[in-house]
Each structure stands twice: as structure tokens, then as C-alpha cells.
Amino acid sequence: MQGAVIHGPRDVRFEERPTPTIALPTDAVIRMSATCVCGSDLWPYRGANAIKQPTPIGHESCGIVEEVGSAVRTVKPGQFVIGSFFASDNTCPHCKAGYQTSCQHRELIAGAQAPMLRVPLADGTLVPTPAMPSDDLLPSLLAASDVLGTGWFAADAAHVKPGKTVAVVGDGAVGLLAVLSAKQMGAERIIAMSRHASRQKLARELGATDIVSERGDEGVEHIKDLTNGIGADSVLECVGTQESMTQAIGVTRPGGYMSYVGVPHGVSLDGGDLFFRHVYIHGGPAPVRRYLPKLIELIWNRTIDPGKVFDLTLPLAKVADAYRAMDERRAIKALLRP
């Protein structure tokens, strides 16, 4: 088969790769219905993560089970399933605590920008939909695989509750779906930080009540002004840079919660500063698996439409164009159809 392979900065190629097969009895192989490019794929694409050798890339998946290993019990060939960026056994103590991305047997998924994907620990990792989905649900189901689950974790980790004031730092797909998640959890006021007109518009569609377009100290001041000088109850950091973390911590009220779900790059937090800010902080790779059953239900009932974050659809063979469009911020998120 042909799939996406990253060779170096800004060098993603659609090229021949071995077709995945069952390697272990707990594996499944799925035939991709749709896949996509993640904001986190842009870190290696932009050279922020070293690439030592040509590496299959992509970790968001939904599709039909082609084959399962002999030990797989809950997932069957022919089912439509959704996975995420880590495989997890869903039985170890960390999984039981709801932190499947810290599973004692976790395995990073790679190579999902391809027509077929091997998924380890299939029983623990994949969640089937109630039936075969109609085509218009595909973008939303695919979003559940990472960006929606990550935005949802951001809101949950920041203890978003009915009536609360929420601020979201970052207007990528995760930030936008963090807005959607906060809205679902009953937040009264949702302040989205965004400088781009099209993203501001989408943020409002998804539930934002206020937009703050300034960054840095000015952005902090604006949010303080909007909250009577108090700060937000819950702040969702969806970028992963020093600037965005500093901004997020700066707008959280004392005793408030700041979650961070963008992989931190070069972020260092000063203990004394954090101490006197009285902020709860929590984050990490989102345990999407914890939320998948709930998210699939909300999508299936058409309560939410997270697929709106895909503003570009391309054939899988054009994967390099999808990276370029996202890198240049011409697209929020690109969906790829094999």
C-alpha cells in the first residue's frame, strides 16, 4: 500500500510501505475510512522534533475492522471503530483510573495516514459505533479520535462546570473543540483567544461568548477586564508553548484550574510564580479512550458536530498538500480520504 512517511522538516511523502498485518494475537488491522493531519504532526514537520529516519506518520483513525488477532474478543471484522493516538489495554491500574494514555502497556500509534493501520491491544483501544455510520458523520467520528477527545479532556481537566467562566488559549482544532466541550459541560461564559477571523467565527458557532484577539500581557489584561479583575475559573491551554502557558496561568483565578493538552515544547514553569498564583494545573496526553463512548454517543445523536473543524478535504495521496495548508494556516484541519 501507499502511505504518508515523513523524511525530514517539511518533507512528507506518499510512498510505498508494507501493508500492515496482524503481528500479535491482540492486534487488529483496520481499513481506514478517513484520517487526518494533527496539529502535533506539525511539530516534526516544522523541525521542532528530530526525525532520525523516514517514519510513517499520522495517529488519528476511524474505519472498518479488516482482521483481528486470535486473542481479540470485543472487536469484530466488519465493525466500524474509532481508535486514538495511544493503544492501551484498558485494564491496568492507570487505565482503570481513566488515564489510558499512561497505560502500563501503552504503544504510540504511528502511520495512520494510510489506507490500512495495525492497532495493538485492539480490545482496549478500539471503540465500535452502534452501527455503520452514514458518510456525513465520518468527520465528527474521526475528530473524536484525537482533537475532540483532547479538547474534552482539556475541559474536564480544568473542571469546567455549569455556570463557570472558561478561557481557551489556542484556536487550532483542539482549542475550537475545547470551546465545544466547555459548552457541553455547561460553562456560562467561554472566552476564546483567537486572532483569525475565520476561527473566531467558528469559535462563536461552537459556543464562545467572547473573543480576545490580543496575546501576551495584553491578552491577559483583556481577560482580567472581562472577569472583573478576577480571572477565569477554568483555563484550557491548547498550544504547548511557553507563551501560551504563561498566558493561560496568568488568566486563571486563584483556586482556578488550568489544563494543558498541547505537547509542551520548551516550556519551563517557575515554582515560586506558580505557588503565589494558587492555580491548579493538570494536563498531559488526553486519555481519549476514557471519553470515546460518551463522545460517540453525542455524535451519533447529532448533539454535537465536531467535524466542523475540518475545513479542507483531500484525497490521501495529497497528504503533502494537507501538511502545507495547515503549516501555512490556510486550513484549520485537513481530512484525508483513502
Add this chain to the structure above:
Amino acid sequence: MQGAVIHGPRDVRFEERPTPTIALPTDAVIRMSATCVCGSDLWPYRGANAIKQPTPIGHESCGIVEEVGSAVRTVKPGQFVIGSFFASDNTCPHCKAGYQTSCQHRELIAGAQAPMLRVPLADGTLVPTPAMPSDDLLPSLLAASDVLGTGWFAADAAHVKPGKTVAVVGDGAVGLLAVLSAKQMGAERIIAMSRHASRQKLARELGATDIVSERGDEGVEHIKDLTNGIGADSVLECVGTQESMTQAIGVTRPGGYMSYVGVPHGVSLDGGDLFFRHVYIHGGPAPVRRYLPKLIELIWNRTIDPGKVFDLTLPLAKVADAYRAMDERRAIKALLRP
């Protein structure tokens, strides 16, 4: 009057100071029944905080109200009251949220190692006892003023709940009373990290079920072993150094809570490391005022005896000896009687 004044590293003098008076209508002046030396007083004593000029020192207080300003309503002369290290109005949004040490009008208390103390914002800051306490309750009531309230906040901030496994880093008075607090909150297992026989003994008396005497990586490994490789649900960091923070974060299970209540000195946290550990962190100057009514009740009913952490009692005039004993770790905590 004569009170303690710090002139420089290891130079605390008992010398003439102006007797405090009512400066603002919201002030009270209290006549100290007992005061003490705090672990945090050792930071400037050891030269870790710069001392620009001779400065009255001490922030833990309990005593009898001598005089109140014209605007004071809830505190009356003759009452026995307990204060803490920050004065707070107890009416601003941060106070109402339970973070009185982030009060919009907070003022740091200084100069409590003296026979008399001016307390600003008396109505918001001071909590009276139900009646005049008997002398044997004084140490415990004084402990409520800071070290007990701080240990209690450590346990609360780390979400200690019935049945949970707790680890406490630090065997100073705060760490020991964090053990007591965790016990009161129903923790099933309380692992105290301590290398000193006398402190290990007291930790066990206060509720510790296990003692870990190793530090650093070895200490982390030992706690991992004690918890089946999982880590503790709640970890209470009661020191404030890079080593103790690293240790605390290292023994917290994914999805667990790490609280930190020792003023951080030279602590820097790596964003990427925190991210992949999935740890909740929360800390800061303990909002002792939030807990004072509850703590006074527990002491008054003789449910708890936090006064046990005082293992040295000296006349106030010997304050310099008290600092020396604590600096050299000959005493856990020194009580001073005016």
C-alpha cells in the same frame, strides 16, 4: 516592648521595638499568649532570602485582643483569637472562593515574635475560640495559625479522601501535621518520608502507616514498591526545594494529585516532564483562614493534638536560641512564651 528583629543571616536579636497601636479603623492589637518560629523563618535566617534592613520577624500568633479599631465588628477586646500569616478581608472574590492568602487586600503579617501584634483587617483575619482556652490547648491553637493550617491545605489540595494512599515529603512541622491532616481526612495508607528517628516516631503517632527514609531516586523507588508500581494517589510536598518537588512528582500516580505548600526556592518544573506524568499539581501559601473554624473545633474537642510538633519551649527573650535549635535540627518547632 521588646521583640525579635532579624538583622542578617543567623542574626536574630530580641530588642526594643515600638509597641504596636491601632493604625487603621480595621486593625486589632493582640497581646500574644504564645508565638513560635516557622520553618519558613529559616529561609531568611539561612540567607536564602535577602534582608535589606533590620526587620521584625514572626507570623504565627494567638492571644487576647487588647484593642480594636472603630470599624471592627466581629472581634472584641478580651477575646482569645487566632490569626495567620496573611491578613485578609474575607469578603473579596478570592476570599469567598476560599483563597484568603490571595485576598485582593491581603497584608503579610510580620513581627509576631513579640508580646504585642498589630493585625490589619481584624474582622476578616482573626477567629475567636469559643471561650478562654486552658493553658494546655495553647500549643495546638498556635499550631493552627500556620503549620496545622498549612498541612491541612496540603492534604485538601492533594484531594486526600477516605481509603486513599498518601505520601508526605518533608518531616518538618508542616509535613508532620500534613500526616495528621491526611489521617483526619480518612487516608488508608500514609507514607511519611523521614530520615530522623524522632520525627519518624512522631509521624507514626500522628498517623503514618509507613516510613520511607531514602531520598531522591531511591526514595521514589521505595514508594513505587510500596504501591505496586503505581504511585500514591495524593502526594504532599512540604519542603519547597527542587529535590523535594521532583521526588513528590515522581511518586504521584498518573491522575493523582501533588500539592506543594513549602515556599519554592529555586524550583523549576519542566513542562514536558509534567505533561507525560499526568499529575495534578496545586499549592501556594495555605489559606489557613478557610480552615481555622474547623481546626479550632477539632482542637477544642480534643480530637487532634497538633501541639505535639512543639518539642522545645523557651521564653520569648530566648528567641535567638529557638532559631539556632531549629536551624541545627535539634528542635522540630520551638514555642515562645512572652
